[in-house]
Amino acid sequence: xxxxxxxxxxxxxxxxxxxxxxxxxxxxxxxxxxxxxxxxxxxxxxxxxxxxxxxxxxxxxxxxxxxxxxxxxxxxxxxxxxxxxxxxxxxxxxxxxxxxxxxxxxxxxxxxxxxxxxxxxxxxxxxxxxxxxxxxxxxxxxxxxxxxxxxxxxxxxxxxxxxxxxxxxxxxxxxxxxxxxxxxxxxxxxxxxxxxxxxxxxxxxxxxxxxxxxxxxxxxxxxxxxxxxxxxxxxxxxxxxxxxxxxxxxxxxxxxxxxxxxxxxxxxxxxxxxxxxxxxxxxxxxxxxxxxxxxxxxxxxxxxxxx
Amino acid sequence: xxxxxxxxxxxxxxxxxxxxxxxxxxxxxxxxxxxxxxxxxxxxxxxxxxxxxxxxxxxxxxxxxxxxxxxxxxxxxxxxxxxxxxxxxxxxxxxxxxxxxxxxxxxxxxxxxxxxxxxxxxxxxxxxxxxxxxxxxxxxxxxxxxxxxxxxxxxxxxxxxxxxxxxxxxxxxxxxxxxxxxxxxxxxxxxxxxxxxxxxxxxxxxxxxxxxxxxxxxxxxxxxxxxxxxxxxxxxxxxxxxxxxxxxxxxxxxxxxxxxxxxxxxxxxxxxxxxxxxxxxxxxxxxxxxxxxxxxxxxxxxxxxxxxxxxxxxxxxxxxxxxxxxxxxxxxxxxxxxxxxxxxxxxxxxxxxxxxxxxxxxxxxxxxxxxxxxxxxxxxxxxxxxxxxxxxxxxxxxxxxxxxxxxxxxxxxxxxxxxxxxxxxxxxxxxxxxxxxxxxxxxxxxxxxxxxxxxxxxxxxxxxxxxxxxxxxxxxxxxxxxxxxxxxxxxxxxxxxxxxxxxxxxxxxxxxxxxxxxxxxxxxxxxxxxxxxxxxxxxxxxxxxxxxxxxxxxxxxxxxxxxxxxxxxxxxxxxxxxxxxxxxxxxxxxxxxxxxxxxxxxxxxxxxxxxxxxxxxxxxxxxxxxxxxxxxxxxxxxxxxxxxxxxx
Numbered sequence: 001x002x003x004x005x006x007x008x009x010x011x012x013x014x015x016x017x018x019x020x021x022x023x024x025x026x027x028x029x030x031x032x033x034x035x036x037x038x039x040x041x042x043x044x045x046x047x048x049x050x051x052x053x054x055x056x057x058x059x060x061x062x063x064x065x066x067x068x069x070x071x072x073x074x075x076x077x078x079x080x081x082x083x084x085x086x087x088x089x090x091x092x093x094x095x096x097x098x099x100x101x102x103x104x105x106x107x108x109x110x111x112x113x114x115x116x117x118x119x120x121x122x123x124x125x126x127x128x129x130x131x132x133x134x135x136x137x138x139x140x141x142x143x144x145x146x147x148x149x150x151x152x153x154x155x156x157x158x159x160x161x162x163x164x165x166x167x168x169x170x171x172x173x174x175x176x177x178x179x180x181x182x183x184x185x186x187x188x189x190x191x192x193x194x195x196x197x198x199x200x201x202x203x204x205x206x207x208x209x210x211x212x213x214x215x216x217x218x219x220x221x222x223x224x225x226x227x228x229x230x231x232x233x234x235x236x237x238x239x240x241x242x243x244x245x246x247x248x249x250x251x252x253x254x255x256x257x258x259x260x261x262x263x264x265x266x267x268x269x270x271x272x273x274x275x276x277x278x279x280x281x282x283x284x285x286x287x288x289x290x291x292x293x294x295x296x297x298x299x300x301x302x303x304x305x306x307x
Numbered sequence: 308x309x310x311x312x313x314x315x316x317x318x319x320x321x322x323x324x325x326x327x328x329x330x331x332x333x334x335x336x337x338x339x340x341x342x343x344x345x346x347x348x349x350x351x352x353x354x355x356x357x358x359x360x361x362x363x364x365x366x367x368x369x370x371x372x373x374x375x376x377x378x379x380x381x382x383x384x385x386x387x388x389x390x391x392x393x394x395x396x397x398x399x400x401x402x403x404x405x406x407x408x409x410x411x412x413x414x415x416x417x418x419x420x421x422x423x424x425x426x427x428x429x430x431x432x433x434x435x436x437x438x439x440x441x442x443x444x445x446x447x448x449x450x451x452x453x454x455x456x457x458x459x460x461x462x463x464x465x466x467x468x469x470x471x472x473x474x475x476x477x478x479x480x481x482x483x484x485x486x487x488x489x490x491x492x493x494x495x496x497x498x499x500x501x502x503x504x505x506x507x508x509x510x511x512x513x514x515x516x517x518x519x520x521x522x523x524x525x526x527x528x529x530x531x532x533x534x535x536x537x538x539x540x541x542x543x544x545x546x547x548x549x550x551x552x553x554x555x556x557x558x559x560x561x562x563x564x565x566x567x568x569x570x571x572x573x574x575x576x577x578x579x580x581x582x583x584x585x586x587x588x589x590x591x592x593x594x595x596x597x598x599x600x601x602x603x604x605x606x607x608x609x610x611x612x613x614x615x616x617x618x619x620x621x622x623x624x625x626x627x628x629x630x631x632x633x634x635x636x637x638x639x640x641x642x643x644x645x646x647x648x649x650x651x652x653x654x655x656x657x658x659x660x661x662x663x664x665x666x667x668x669x670x671x672x673x674x675x676x677x678x679x680x681x682x683x684x685x686x687x688x689x690x691x692x693x694x695x696x697x698x699x700x701x702x703x704x705x706x707x708x709x710x711x712x713x714x715x716x717x718x719x720x721x722x723x724x725x726x727x728x729x730x731x732x733x734x735x736x737x738x739x740x741x742x743x744x745x746x747x748x749x750x751x752x753x754x755x756x757x758x759x760x761x762x763x764x765x766x767x768x769x770x771x772x773x774x775x776x777x778x779x780x781x782x783x784x785x786x787x788x789x790x791x792x793x794x795x796x797x798x799x800x801x802x803x804x805x806x807x808x809x810x811x812x813x814x815x816x817x818x819x820x821x822x823x824x825x826x827x828x829x830x831x832x833x834x835x836x837x838x839x840x841x842x843x844x845x846x847x848x849x850x851x852x853x854x855x856x857x858x859x860x861x862x863x864x865x866x867x868x869x870x871x872x873x874x875x876x877x878x879x880x881x882x883x884x885x886x887x888x889x890x891x892x893x894x895x896x897x898x899x900x901x902x903x904x905x906x907x908x909x910x911x912x913x914x915x916x917x918x919x920x921x922x923x924x925x926x927x928x929x930x931x932x933x934x935x936x937x938x939x940x941x942x943x944x945x946x947x948x949x950x951x952x953x954x955x
Contacts, residue, residue, distance in 0.1 A: 010549075011613045013336050013417045022615040023574045026559045030628055030669075054603040055572075057617070059564030142408045150405040168405065169736045170431050170652045172438035173725045175666055179734040193419060195410045201328050271325060278327070 014202055021048075021190035022055040023174060024153060025137070028188050029062055031178035032135035035188075036093070036128070039065035041077040042254045043210050044139030044191060047199055050208045051190060052137075053088065064091035066127055066136070070119040071096060072107060072256035074232050080211045095127035107258040108237040116259075125161050134180055137188050143195045153192045159183035196252075200277055204270040213251045214273065216265045220244035227261035334412060337545055340421040340436045340469075342460040343446030348477045352446065352515035353422055356522065356537060357411055406436040415541040430699040431652035433460060434739055437467035438721070441545055444473045444536070449482045449512070453495040455686040461496075462685045465503040466648060466701065466741065468721055471543060472500075472508040475536065480514040484527045502688050504718075509539060549612050554578030555639070555715070555723050556610070556632040557669035558588075562617055570601055570617040571626055573669070576722035578634065580618070581609045588624065589631045589713035590641060595620040629670030631713045631723070639715045639723060642745035644677065645706045648717075651696040653730070653737040657704075658695040663728040663737065665708055672712070674728070677705040678750060696738075705746040717741035747829065749836055749866050762847075769849025770952045773807050777846035778948045779839070779871045780939065783858040783918060784881030785910045786896055787888040789927035789935075793881065794855035796936045801851060806949060809845050811838045813856035827907060832863045839867040846875055851948065859909035861916035877946070879939055880921035885910050887928040 011019065028035050037052060039045050052061045067081060085092040097105075100118045107115045128136060142149045152168050154176045169177055178186055191199070203210060221228040222242045231244045236258070238244075249262035250273070267273045341349045409420040421436035437443065443464040447457055464472065474496050482488045493510045500508065511520060512528050513536065519525030520535045533539070555576045562570040580586065580597055587594045600607040601617040610616045618632070633639060651657055657676060665674035682693035682702040696702045717724030728738040770776060780797070782790040794810050801808045813834065817824065821837055824830040835858050842852035858864050868876045888910070889897045900908030907913040918924075923942050925935040943949050 010335075011611075012333055013331075016336060016613055019574055019613050019615040023559070026572055026615075030560050055615070056562065057603040058568055058570075058601065059562050143410045149407045149409065165405065170435045170727075170739065171736070172435050172727060172739045173668075173721055174439075175668065175725065175727050177666060177727060177729055177734070177736045179664075179729060181734060193408070193410070197331075197412075201331065204328060271328075274328060 014198060014205065017191075017194055017198060018051065018054070018202070020174070020193065021051045024176065024188065024190040025052055025055040027176050028135050028137070028154075028178060029056070031176075032180075032186070034131065034133045035063040035135040035137065036131060036133040037061075037063055037065045037137040038124075038139075039067045039081070039092070040139070040255070041067065041073070041081045041211060042139070043199060043203060043214060044141065046208050046210050047194075047202055048137060048139040048191065049084070049088070049090070050206060061088075061090050063137075064093050064131075066093045066095065066131070066133075068120060068123045068127060069094050069096045070115075070123070070256050071101060072119070072235075072258060074211070074213055074230070074254060074257045074260075076213050077211050077254060080209075084209070093127065093131065095123060095130070097123035097126060106235070107256055112259055115256075119256075128161065128185065133185060135178060135186050135188055137190065139191055140189045141194050141196070141199070142189075142192050151189065151192070153189055154178055155187040155189065156180070157185045157187060161185070163187075197274070197277060200270065200274050204274060211254060213254055215268050216248050216250040216272075217268070218246045219249050219262065221247050221249060221262055228263070230257055230260070230262055232257040331412070334415065334417045335545060336417045336419065337442065337540060337543075338419045338421070338440045339442040339444060339540065340423050340433075340440040340464070341444045341446065342423050342433055342436075342464065343448075343457065343475075343477075347446040347448045348515045349422055349446055352444070352475065352477065352513075352521065352536075353409060353420055355515045355518055356420075357409065406432050413537070413541055418540065430459065430463065431650060431739075434463055434467055434650045434652075437464050437469055438725070438739070440467075440469055442471040442473065442540075442543065443469045444475050445508075446475050446477050447492055447496070449476050449478045449485075449488055449492065452492050453499065457496070458499055458687075459685045461500055461503055461505075462683070462688065463650075463701075465505055466650075468717060468741070470504065470506050472505050473536065473539065474508045474510045475515075476510065476512045477515050479512045479519065479528065480517055484512075486530045489531075499688075509533070509543075511536060511539070550577040550720065551579055551612070552577075553637045553639075553715075553720075554580050554586075554632070554634040555720065556580070556616075556618070557667075557723070558626060558628055558630045558632060559669050561627060568619070569623070570619045571632070572615075572617045573632070574615045575610045575612050576668070577612050577720055579609050579611050580632075580634065582606075585635055586618070586620065587633050587635055587638070588626050589633060589639065590711045591625065591630070593624045593626075594635070595622040595624050597621075631669075633713075639713045640745050641711055641713050643708050643711055644746035644750065645708065645712065645714070645740075646743045646746040646750070647704055647706055647726075647740045648743065649696065649702055649704050649706075649728070649741075650739045651698060651700045651702070651737070652739065653735060654698050655730070655737070656695040656697050657738065659704075662731070664731055665706065665712075665726055665740075666729055667712065667714070667726045668722055670710075670712075671729075672708045672710040674706050674708045677707050677746070679704050703743075704740075705750045706740070707746075714742050716744055744829065747832055747836070749832070749870075766849065767952050773849050774949075774951045775806050775849070775851060776948045776950070777849050777851060778875045778877055778943065778946070779842040779846055779852040779854060780877045780879060780943075781858060781864065781867060782853070782855040782879045782881055783864060783921075784883060785885055785888045785915055786857060786908075787891040787893065788881040788883040789891075789932075790855040790857075790881050792932060793879075793925070793927070793935050793939070794853050796932050797853055797939055800936050800940060801853075804949070806851060807849075808851035808853055811841060811852060811854040813838070813854075816856075826905070828860060828913065831857070832860060832866075835863055835867055836870070839870045843871055846871065857909055857915070859913065859915040861918065864916075864918065877923075877939075877942060877948075878918055878921040879942075880918045880924045881927060881935075882917070882924050883927045 056062055097119055105115055105118045140148055152171045155163060156169055157163060180186060220231045222244055228249055247264060248266055250265045250267060251260055251262050254260055265276060267276050341353060343349050407422045411418050421440055423433040423436035445457060445461055447453060476489055476492050489512045511533060512531055513520035515521055519527055522535060522537045524535050555578060556573045558571045558573050560572040562572050582597050582599055584597050585594055586597050598619045598621045600610050601619060659676050659678050662675045665672050679693060680703040681690035682696060682700055684691055685701055715723045724742045726740045727736050730737050782794055784790055791812050794812060798808055798810045816838055821834045824834050835856055838854050838856060842854055845852045899905045900911040909915040923938055925938060927935060
């Protein structure tokens with residue numbers, strides 16, 4: 001019954017990952033009533049958006065995209081987001097935790113832990129509850145961080161959006177159980193098996209638009225504890241004696257500008273980024289300030305409902 | 308060799324990033340899992356693979372060194388296991404409680420590693436990890452050798468369809484790199500793994516802690532010639548085993564963005580399809596022709612295994628999610644009742660009669676567990692009777708679905724041969740299933756509306772009339788072993804003694820009530836079932852049944868025994884050496900089996916399970932017919948079948 005697959009027919013590694021992700025997205029749409037895609041505007045979200053267009057072609061993307069706006073995103077991210085929504089034509093929901101804004105919660109005065117909890121985790125929960133979404137796509141990958149390496153593709157959340165790592169549903173083959181009761185939901189990670197290199201290669205090969213912040217340019221930054229933070233607007237709170245300097249930098253991950261570390265780089269094209277990536281010796285999430293708050297902090301955040 | 312930063316850098320300078328990207332994305336993908344007992348060093352091994360491949364980022368290594376000081380158990384060494392044990396609970400307890408996936412690539416291949424738990428209670432997670440893997444690394448601690456856990460993990464890997472195995476005998480440093488110890492363990496492993504459906508394992512001595520034979524060869528193991536682990540993983544043959552002949556595409560979604568377009572979205576699981584080719588939708592059986600293969604990147608000339616596509620057809624036929632597209636010829640099986648191996652994954656016990664949702668690749672139906680045929684003792688491979696299945700139990704069940712399922716045996720297709728069971732209230736996934744085939748008629752319960760018509764004649768009256776107690780004698784053995792000859796001689800002997808018997812010869816039966824049957828294992832099983840049913844009827848009338856069939860499958864013979872009733876069943880193993888059978892071979896069947904003209908011929912190209920517990924063994928090459936018949940009569944006499952009712 002079996003035959004050896006001729007090499008010309010064998011899907012490449014990236015084609016296999018693409019097919020797997022498309023299959024997962026279609027499965028969610030088939031099984032769930034109200035899916036939504038978390039759109040963080042980062043490169044992984046850009047790939048996820050591209051995969052969604054492929055999955056449902058020639059039809060439109062059959063679910064809205066949700067952006068949790070902390071109000072502290074890079075300005076270039078917001079303009080990119082708006083441009084994509086117009087060009088591609090998806091339904092965009094933008095949610096901000098109004099209570100947090102009213103209380104003036106910001107990453108400078110309240111510490112990254114509290115700030116992230118209120119403006120990201122709480123905000124996300126509010127938005128998911130408001131939309132009564134039973135499934136939410138995210139672009140997370142298992143290679144990003146230790147606790148993610150054990151998360152399912154269909155990751156079950158209880159009615160309080162909590163993840164219980166000791167009680168995950170067995171997930172075998174490509175059989176995904178998306179069934180939930182009222183109030184419960186699943187987070188779905190179609191790119192679970194991608195690596196950072198895969199993402200960059202795919203962006204390159206598929207010519208996927210990404211926020212220009214990923215490319216090196218002269219930007220005003222200050223250096224704090226060895227991390228380069230960009231001064232993106234006049235809300236930046238300087239420590240005593242701090243003066244922004246123009247350095248040629250780019251970002252490997254994007255989030256809230258005061259919490260996103262830049263790296264010094266001269267890579268202005270995708271091949272240059274991939275070239276730098278291949279010789280990189282530091283992992284991607286290192287630029288994220290929030291992961292270093294406490295030991296096991298990502299797992300803790302996920303238990304509480306962070307994506 | 309791994310993508311060491313230095314090497315990559317020079318490759319980049321020489322050929323440019325585009326060329327590198329091109330070559331990298333053309334690499335093969337190998338998915339493998341690591342399993343073994345607690346403390347065999349699974350996590351350490353993977354940490355070592357990544358570390359020696361220089362794939363651990365500097366900052367990760369730095370935090371690892373810090374963690375090793377407080378939580379590590381590797382003494383003065385960096386505890387590489389901490390890299391893999393991602394969840395806080397495991398880092399604190401020092402155990403791996405869930406499947407962790409890791410990704411790395413070398414110049415030759417891309418790898419996905421599933422690191423799976425060692426504790427017995429996490430068997431379900433190991434099954435999860437194994438379900439998507441092509442190869443298993445089974446770790447054995449050289450000091451402890453083959454343990455029950457080793458057997459358990461090997462069995463599960465085999466059950467989940469893994470055929471390629473590396474047996475990594477780890478911690479060789481702690482047995483002074485002993486070649487003898489390594490040899491002993493290999494022998495132990497071989498002897499129990501014979502029963503498993505593996506290819507020839509690759510036995511590899513190593514020390515993951517010290518790095519011997521992981522990425523680099525070992526000076527301490529200079530008596531060992533084989534490649535180290537990484538080199539083996541880079542070169543082992545994969546990619547065979549993809550079925551290009553039997554087209555299968557489960558329909559995931561019907562795409563109807565507007566009135567002009569109607570397409571069927573899904574991923575091809577096997578075979579190829581091209582525009583213009585005929586396609587059949589199961590279970591309806593409606594057929595049409597593929598018009599276009601639509602993708603975001605343009606229309607395709609062919610859709611091949613693994614590709615996610617959308618098909619349009621030339622006819623508007625009624626197709627929905629849950630249907631399976633196939634091409635005519637070599638179609639999958641269809642049935643409501645499945646015979647399947649099941650891994651139980653939840654605390655709540657499964658008992659026959661329990662109902663669940665049955666989820667296949669693209670469809671969900673209601674199902675009932677009809678019966679539990681046996682539970683497997685995974686430490687010994689033995690089958691045992693059980694009333695139900697608990698967490699981490701594995702058993703063989705008959706499951707009835709309320710809709711007809713189209714499927715392939717799991718051994719030919721994981722995608723169309725697997726399912727999970729889901730609890731209807733909690734929605735938890737409670738079991739994983741691997742389909743063996745359609746449950747045979749053996750398992751069908753008769754229609755509940757039927758009423759058995761009783762006779763007015765009692766068994767005692769019959770026993771007085773015939774001077775005998777009814778029984779069924781099954782003569783089993785290879786073709787040309789002498790079964791039919793013995794059956795006719797036995798019939799004559801019983802007749803002459805005034806007994807009443809009916810002879811059911813396999814060949815005669817095939818001319819009549821089994822005229823519709825061929826010689827596949829399934830059809831041989833059905834033939835024996837019909838003979839057994841007739842024998843049961845005949846026994847019910849007080850007569851003796853003499854059945855002569857090859858009956859090669861021990862499990863099927865057990866079913867015959869159960870059907871007739873063990874107290875009335877007499878199994879005679881006609882154990883004539885195969886060379887003698889070949890010499891006799893009146894119809895030249897062995898020659899046809901040798902040339903492949905007759906496929907699946909027991910003793911030649913299909914197994915004949917030698918009966919282990921036959922009531923009698925005879926050998927017609929060493930014993931004459933009369934001698935054999937006398938021996939059978941002796942057994943019948945001893946068991947009291949050849950006399951009337953015992954007087955009080």
